[in-house]
Amino acid sequence: MTTQSQGLHTHVLDTLGLEISSGQCPPGSVLRTDELAQRFDVSRTVIREVIRVLESMHLVESRRRVGVTVRPTETWNVYDPQVIRWRLAGADRPRQLRSLTVLRSAIEPVAASLAARHATAEQCAELTERALGMVATSRGHQLEGYLEHDIAFHRIVLNASGNEMFARLGDVVAEVLAGRTHHQVMFEDPDPAAVTLHVRLAEAVREGDPEAAERITKEIAVGALHELDVLAP
Amino acid sequence: MTTQSQGLHTHVLDTLGLEISSGQCPPGSVLRTDELAQRFDVSRTVIREVIRVLESMHLVESRRRVGVTVRPTETWNVYDPQVIRWRLAGADRPRQLRSLTVLRSAIEPVAASLAARHATAEQCAELTERALGMVATSRGHQLEGYLEHDIAFHRIVLNASGNEMFARLGDVVAEVLAGRTHHQVMFEDPDPAAVTLHVRLAEAVREGDPEAAERITKEIAVGALHELDVLAP
DNA sequence: AACCCATTAGGTACGACTTATTCAAGAGGC
DNA sequence: GCCTCTTGAATAAGTCGTACCTAATGGGTT
Numbered sequence: 001m002t003t004q005s006q007g008l009h010t011h012v013l014d015t016l017g018l019e020i021s022s023g024q025c026p027p028g029s030v031l032r033t034d035e036l037a038q039r040f041d042v043s044r045t046v047i048r049e050v051i052r053v054l055e056s057m058h059l060v061e062s063r064r065r066v067g068v069t070v071r072p073t074e075t076w077n078v079y080d081p082q083v084i085r086w087r088l089a090g091a092d093r094p095r096q097l098r099s100l101t102v103l104r105s106a107i108e109p110v111a112a113s114l115a116a117r118h119a120t121a122e123q124c125a126e127l128t129e130r131a132l133g134m135v136a137t138s139r140g141h142q143l144e145g146y147l148e149h150d151i152a153f154h155r156i157v158l159n160a161s162g163n164e165m166f167a168r169l170g171d172v173v174a175e176v177l178a179g180r181t182h183h184q185v186m187f188e189d190p191d192p193a194a195v196t197l198h199v200r201l202a203e204a205v206r207e208g209d210p211e212a213a214e215r216i217t218k219e220i221a222v223g224a225l226h227e228l229d230v231l232a233p
Numbered sequence: 234m235t236t237q238s239q240g241l242h243t244h245v246l247d248t249l250g251l252e253i254s255s256g257q258c259p260p261g262s263v264l265r266t267d268e269l270a271q272r273f274d275v276s277r278t279v280i281r282e283v284i285r286v287l288e289s290m291h292l293v294e295s296r297r298r299v300g301v302t303v304r305p306t307e308t309w310n311v312y313d314p315q316v317i318r319w320r321l322a323g324a325d326r327p328r329q330l331r332s333l334t335v336l337r338s339a340i341e342p343v344a345a346s347l348a349a350r351h352a353t354a355e356q357c358a359e360l361t362e363r364a365l366g367m368v369a370t371s372r373g374h375q376l377e378g379y380l381e382h383d384i385a386f387h388r389i390v391l392n393a394s395g396n397e398m399f400a401r402l403g404d405v406v407a408e409v410l411a412g413r414t415h416h417q418v419m420f421e422d423p424d425p426a427a428v429t430l431h432v433r434l435a436e437a438v439r440e441g442d443p444e445a446a447e448r449i450t451k452e453i454a455v456g457a458l459h460e461l462d463v464l465a466p
Numbered sequence: 467a468a469c470c471c472a473t474t475a476g477g478t479a480c481g482a483c484t485t486a487t488t489c490a491a492g493a494g495g496c
Numbered sequence: 497g498c499c500t501c502t503t504g505a506a507t508a509a510g511t512c513g514t515a516c517c518t519a520a521t522g523g524g525t526t
Binding site for chain 1: 242278281282283285286288289290306307309310311312313314315332333335336338339340342343344347396397398399400401
């Protein structure tokens with residue numbers, strides 16, 4: 001999933017990005033373009049393009065006569081989906097999941113409230129459909145199917161909010177949900193209470209009840225945070 | 234501010250980024266690397282590096298035999314500070330300011346609540362200092378000084394929340410506040426009510442009262458949204 | 467309608483040269 | 497003798513130009 005074979009550039013970028021965000025190349029460490037070219041057996045051209053991209057993500061800083069320096073964590077573009085993927089694949093995955101879940105708990109209630117005001121009939125229909133899909137896959141170890149509906153559900157809410165910044169968080173939420181399902185130990189079926197809340201949220205949005213939508217989403221978020229507390233150290 | 238003279242790469246990137254995000258090169262339009270190299274009078278190497286960066290921001294898509302295509306707005310990395318700056322400098326600045334302000338209204342109350350729990354003594358002190366600075370500069374057309382304190386104030390709250398994702402929104406908030414002060418017509422001194430709210434927020438954080446901090450921040454956000462409704466079409 | 471080939475524009479490689487930084491050695495002053 | 501300032505050599509990124517590879521496209525042939 002992380003490694004694509006569509007070109008040298010992508011491969012080198014992915015490898016380096018992963019190494020940096022996993023702490024393998026700690027902040028302050030220096031990379032040399034020539035060495036990298038040698039190591040990956042590609043031309044300096046490719047390396048330079050990769051470095052420029054990493055630089056645009058504020059992962060590294062390139063200075064003459066000194067080389068490419070890994071920048072401190074605080075400057076990274078942590079909202080870049082690419083960076084998020086790298087970090088979720090790396091070492092401090094738990095910390096990362098927690099940060100993102102807290103972010104969700106701030107955004108999604110407001111987004112749901114807005115969605116209850118602005119959602120189109122079509123969006124309401126698809127939302128209900130996804131909620132029913134979650135119900136249908138909530139028993140009998142159909143975790144992958146459940147995950148798919150869960151992701152789609154939250155994406156619709158974020159899109160229906162009508163706010164571009166919220167909508168673009170769909171990818172982040174997808175990563176978080178996928179991470180939770182795949183990496184946290186999750187032998188059992190999803191919490192029935194959570195499933196019910198999603199159904200109720202779909203109803204609230206359909207009926208145009210912003211307060212209820214916000215309240216219910218907050219409950220979902222609290223559940224997610226609680227789940228994280230229980231499963232993670 | 235937008236145009237830096239530190240290298241060809243930066244100049245070309247900035248120009249193209251601005252042209253794309255301002256809609257001058259609408260989604261679907263095609264750029265050719267050779268043409269760009271000619272236009273900016275730089276080598277194709279430089280252009281390619283720029284394209285790669287724009288590609289990592291999902292502003293463009295590069296395909297063989299067809300050229301570099303501008304992608305639809307929905308795919309852009311709108312959380313990239315660079316993209317935000319370009320868009321705020323461009324055409325639909327009002328829409329952008331509104332989106333970002335709504336985002337703020339979702340994030341900052343939660344961040345303030347967390348800050349009330351986690352803020353260090355030092356952070357509390359600096360927060361109070363900044364609030365007093367806002368009071369001091371709130372009269373007599375000292376808009377620039379007020380802006381500086383305002384930005385610092387909100388940055389401290391976001392940092393003190395202890396959540397990395399919130400902290401990294403400091404730059405976004407700074408852009409929004411700066412945009413409001415500089416571009417919206419703002420002859421008059423800031424709203425006294427807003428100033429008072431900031432002072433009260435500093436108190437709430439210092440006294441470790443999350444509920445009050447959240448409530449007060451919500452009031453600030455409502456004020457900001459209202460101000461936007463009044464001043465913008 | 468299916469296939470093939472010429473064309474096109476990005477992808478990669480290599481080598482030469484330029485420029486900003488750094489570091490250290492040497493000149494000068496205290 | 498020690499410290500500071502200057503100068504210059506070394507270094508690694510920045511830029512350029514060219515040559516060639518590769519994949520996607522569109523048209524022409526069967």
